[in-house]
Amino acid sequence: MDNNNVLLIVEDDPGLQKQLKWCFENYQTVIASDQNEAIAAIRRYNPGVVTLDLGLPPDPANASAGLATLDEILSIAPATKVIVVTGNDDRENAVRAVAMGAYDFYQKPIDIDVLRMIIDRACHLNQLEQEYIKLQQKTQEPLAGIIASSRKMQELSRVVEKTAPTSASILLLGESGTGKEILAKAIHGLSSRADQPFIAINCAAIPENLLESELFGYEKGAFTGAVTQTKGKIEYADKGTFLLDEIGDLPFSLQAKLLRFLQERTIERIGGRKEIPVDVRIICATHQNLQALIDEGRFRSDLYYRISEISINIPPLREREGDAITIATALLNRYSQLNGKKLKGFSKEAVHAIESYPWPGNIRELENKVKRAVIMADGPAVTLEDLEMEQDSDNLIPLNLREVRETAETTAIKRALTYANNNISNAAKLLGVTRPTLYTLFDKYDIQINE
Numbered sequence: 001m002d003n004n005n006v007l008l009i010v011e012d013d014p015g016l017q018k019q020l021k022w023c024f025e026n027y028q029t030v031i032a033s034d035q036n037e038a039i040a041a042i043r044r045y046n047p048g049v050v051t052l053d054l055g056l057p058p059d060p061a062n063a064s065a066g067l068a069t070l071d072e073i074l075s076i077a078p079a080t081k082v083i084v085v086t087g088n089d090d091r092e093n094a095v096r097a098v099a100m101g102a103y104d105f106y107q108k109p110i111d112i113d114v115l116r117m118i119i120d121r122a123c124h125l126n127q128l129e130q131e132y133i134k135l136q137q138k139t140q141e142p143l144a145g146i147i148a149s150s151r152k153m154q155e156l157s158r159v160v161e162k163t164a165p166t167s168a169s170i171l172l173l174g175e176s177g178t179g180k181e182i183l184a185k186a187i188h189g190l191s192s193r194a195d196q197p198f199i200a201i202n203c204a205a206i207p208e209n210l211l212e213s214e215l216f217g218y219e220k221g222a223f224t225g226a227v228t229q230t231k232g233k234i235e236y237a238d239k240g241t242f243l244l245d246e247i248g249d250l251p252f253s254l255q256a257k258l259l260r261f262l263q264e265r266t267i268e269r270i271g272g273r274k275e276i277p278v279d280v281r282i283i284c285a286t287h288q289n290l291q292a293l294i295d296e297g298r299f300r301s302d303l304y305y306r307i308s309e310i311s312i313n314i315p316p317l318r319e320r321e322g323d324a325i326t327i328a329t330a331l332l333n334r335y336s337q338l339n340g341k342k343l344k345g346f347s348k349e350a351v352h353a354i355e356s357y358p359w360p361g362n363i364r365e366l367e368n369k370v371k372r373a374v375i376m377a378d379g380p381a382v383t384l385e386d387l388e389m390e391q392d393s394d395n396l397i398p399l400n401l402r403e404v405r406e407t408a409e410t411t412a413i414k415r416a417l418t419y420a421n422n423n424i425s426n427a428a429k430l431l432g433v434t435r436p437t438l439y440t441l442f443d444k445y446d447i448q449i450n451e
């Protein structure tokens, strides 16, 4: 539901309920009389703006039911703009409510014009925020399910968007865990075959003798145990997309058979004589170097050319500048929501560690670490310990420019001193500064030398 125009009025006085409903006809108003109704309405309508009477039952003289409602609303829907409405003499609780995260407060008796202005402004702000979030998500999720902010991945997304709607066979190359399978699904989703099946088979996970029947199917009686006619995975993918994962592990004997299928676009089930036409888009993926396999005579070059009409190299995570922390943050939000935890991102040390770690297992490794950390985290932010990571002080690059400069200068001075065998004049020359300047720097950085 479009939440932008929904105004939830939490008010126990029936007279006021009616009056407010009537005054705010330009909104889709929803009325709630107590905490339970209010929370149910939040979940159901996801309103952009809420007016909340702090003097709710059970005890109208006591604002705690109102404050509890506020707390619950903000924990379910933190983006909602809540305007608390208080009695004349209840300024203290109004201030407390704003401190808890309410957008604004308003004191009874109600002056409709003023209240309207506050509500309109809150609604406008909420709309702007929602648009901003949408825009942000767009830039962070260039393809469905794929989070990325690095230039490399943005470029890759453009290639995928261009090639996905064609019928070209695509070869996805990338280290383990870089997102080959998720990218294959995104390609399928962007093609005209999107509402047809997407079938994947992992050539490395299935024993050679079973792989052929998995791919092509078999007729009844084709071999011992073939008690019924069985379709192969390729046939199941008819009209859709077929992913041959770990194609580098496809046994040599089956490579010829697959090539024949790619040329003829028909299959023959094992033990069958009929040629069955199948219309599938082929995507292949591997972490192996196919060229090296060809050189070793383990992969057919004619098959390679067939499957790689378009070949896409997925860069490892360590080469995607900024992606590790972008993906980690998105996954943190996803898993903390799933686990019902309110986590406020990563600690400073954790961010440094995520940025400097080389991630040999790529996104899969990052995903596993964040999943675990969300479960383990006790504090408001995820720490190094939650992630089971260590501070990498060598690669620690602070954000603060002064810190960067100081670290760089200290390192350079120490190196120059080593080169110059602690001779200050020579070290100054190497550094391109005068002797007095170098002495000042020694003081500044507290560098001791034994001349």
Ligand SMILES: Nc1ncnc2c1ncn2[C@@H]1O[C@H](COP(=O)(O)OP(=O)(O)OP(=O)(O)O)[C@@H](O)[C@H]1O
Binding pocket: 145, 146, 147, 148, 174, 175, 176, 177, 178, 179, 180, 181, 182, 183, 287, 327, 363, 364, 367
């Ligand atoms: N850019 C991304 N944004 C969000 N999640 C991602 C991204 N890339 C990969 N993932 C997630 O990381 C995990 C590994 O991705 P995927 O299985 O596609 O990798 P792969 O290259 O096929 O790995 P392998 O070689 O181990 O089979 C999956 O759970 C996937 O959803």
Ligand SMILES: [Mg+2]
Binding pocket: 180, 181, 245
């Ligand atoms: Mg895979």
